[in-house]
Amino acid sequence: MADQTFSQQESNDATAGYHVPVLLNEAVEGLNIQEGGIYIDATFGGGGHSRQILKRLGDKGRLIVFDQDIDAAANVPDDKRVLFIPQNFRHIQRFLRLHKITGVDGILADLGVSSHQFDEAARGFSFRFDANLDMRMDQRQTLTAADILKTYSELQLHKMFEQYGEVTNAKTLAKTIVQQRSIISISTIQELKQAVQAGVMGNPQKYFAQLFQALRIVVNDELGALKELLRQSEGLLKPGARLAIITFHSLEDRIVKNFFKTGTMEEVAEDELFGRKPANPFLIITKKPIVPTAAECKNNSRARSAKLRVAGKK
Ligand SMILES: C[S@@+](CC[C@H](N)C(=O)[O-])C[C@H]1O[C@@H](n2cnc3c(N)ncnc32)[C@H](O)[C@@H]1O
Numbered sequence: 001m002a003d004q005t006f007s008q009q010e011s012n013d014a015t016a017g018y019h020v021p022v023l024l025n026e027a028v029e030g031l032n033i034q035e036g037g038i039y040i041d042a043t044f045g046g047g048g049h050s051r052q053i054l055k056r057l058g059d060k061g062r063l064i065v066f067d068q069d070i071d072a073a074a075n076v077p078d079d080k081r082v083l084f085i086p087q088n089f090r091h092i093q094r095f096l097r098l099h100k101i102t103g104v105d106g107i108l109a110d111l112g113v114s115s116h117q118f119d120e121a122a123r124g125f126s127f128r129f130d131a132n133l134d135m136r137m138d139q140r141q142t143l144t145a146a147d148i149l150k151t152y153s154e155l156q157l158h159k160m161f162e163q164y165g166e167v168t169n170a171k172t173l174a175k176t177i178v179q180q181r182s183i184i185s186i187s188t189i190q191e192l193k194q195a196v197q198a199g200v201m202g203n204p205q206k207y208f209a210q211l212f213q214a215l216r217i218v219v220n221d222e223l224g225a226l227k228e229l230l231r232q233s234e235g236l237l238k239p240g241a242r243l244a245i246i247t248f249h250s251l252e253d254r255i256v257k258n259f260f261k262t263g264t265m266e267e268v269a270e271d272e273l274f275g276r277k278p279a280n281p282f283l284i285i286t287k288k289p290i291v292p293t294a295a296e297c298k299n300n301s302r303a304r305s306a307k308l309r310v311a312g313k314k
Helices: 024-031 048-056 070-075 089-098 115-119 145-151 154-165 170-181 189-199 204-219 222-236 250-262 294-299 301-305
Strands: 038-041 062-066 082-085 104-110 237-247 282-284 307-313
Touching: 024 048, 024 104, 024 237, 024 307, 038 048, 048 062, 048 104, 062 089, 089 104, 089 222, 104 222, 145 154, 145 170, 145 204, 154 170, 154 204, 170 189, 204 222, 222 237, 222 250, 237 250, 250 282, 250 307, 294 301
Parallel strands: 038 062, 038 104, 062 082, 104 237
Antiparallel strands: 237 307, 282 307
16 A cells, blocks of 8 residues: 655755655666666656666666656756656657667666655645645646546446555445535545545544545556556567566556566466466566565655566566
8 A cells, every 4th residue: 555644755865855766776776787778767756766777877878767747857867878758658669669769678667656746735646735636647637636536426436445545435435525526616635635524434644545545546547557568568678678666555566466477468368278378478587576674664654565576578
């Protein structure tokens, strides 16, 4: 479960105020950087992982970075090896082709939102503040969290809170929202909190973290984008190249784990006659996911739910 309650951490990093990278050395190590290689940081953010990759890249190496949030552009280093693509990584293949890149040596994705996005009240990601229920990582997109609360049916809201937030009383919550939205406006964080206040179960911090996580996942179609990235990675990675993914909740981790295991997003049916499965183009490098040390979790509470999985292209 993603954690919305983390606080900003101290660090010497140039953009530490923007985001403190999680599993920094482990993830970059997992990419097995070749000096002259082409690497992708699909989730540039504050650029913590990218800077570490650049340290290991030679003069001829290239680093292509994606972020759908234009705020991240301010963190792009002035370095001729770097190309910033301000787009959703779900279109990775298309944008790389546009830049005449057909094969890469490694792809890193550090999923979810940055501390910057959580801490900018106006972005609407955090229930610590009051602002419009926005939650768009890409501000060119039109759909906001408020739109979802206005337009989804009771059943859609129920399923969303259940599947993406694991909210204990998802059904009641959905019912309350549908009742309340016919009486009052639910366009801001405070309006939402007030509308559902009576039904909050357990620790309110945890309850709202789950509710907000569900909304955020749907607004940004986070799982759909992850599946697209994984699907397209097969065609982009050269033999021997690496794919390293850091996830922050079980829904994401399950998708990555299954994909690495089977090499496909589809259900794998055994060949009925011979009992064979289609060949998997990936080799699992991390048999078990790598998790942060106790020291990292102590310094950066956001790290607590992180899991890193690495696969290599055969
Ligand atoms: C956890 S932060 C990454 C932090 C980064 N590794 C660092 O060291 O600063 C995730 C970033 O990825 C971006 N992001 C998330 N999903 C994305 C997607 N589908 N396409 C492009 N960028 C995405 C977010 O806007 C955010 O800036």
